[in-house]
Amino acid sequence: MILVDDTYDNYATYEELQILTKAIERLEIEALETLPDTMKDIYHIILNTYEEIKMELGKIGCSFGAEYAKAEMERKREHVASAVDCYMKEHVKSQEEATEIIWKEISEAWKDITKMHQKPTPLPAALIERLLNYARFYHVLYEHGDAYTHPQLMKAQVASLFVNPVPL
Helix, strand or coil, X not given: CHHHHHHHHHCCCXXXXXXXXXXXHHCCHHHHHHCCHHHHHHHHHHHHHHHHHHHHHHHCCCCCCHHHHHHHHHHHHCCCCCHHHHHHHHHCCCHHHHHHHHHHHHHHHHHHHHXXXXXCCCCCHHHHHHXXXXXXXXXXXXXCCCXXXXXXXXXXXXXXXXXXXXXX
């Protein structure tokens, strides 16, 4: 993450960063061809990290939250059914009902995650912590709507972190 942050802060032009950002949003090897040579290594690292995490999670029967974010981007381009859309169609529920039910399922999943986090595992603790942080991030990102697509929905959370932090 530090490498990506430094790239954005210090080592690329605005135009190069636009290309890199589009490539990261796609998370596909084909996007490598669109990047300047100076950014190909970092993009390879990003792709490899993503794939490693996806493989580790696959071994324990979990999925990676970024798939949902990527699906949201694809849905914006061309409609792909969301979990809410599928639930509404499958169970003949309104959007509000489907959303409420899905959030209840998410709440139950968090209970399962908490239980699993308390048990010994062959996975490295650093990986588990990163994965939990990704899950926490996505939970906050979608808690009050789709803040991935509409970042203004995160304004209050960002303000509480940086403008009005809790004194320690």
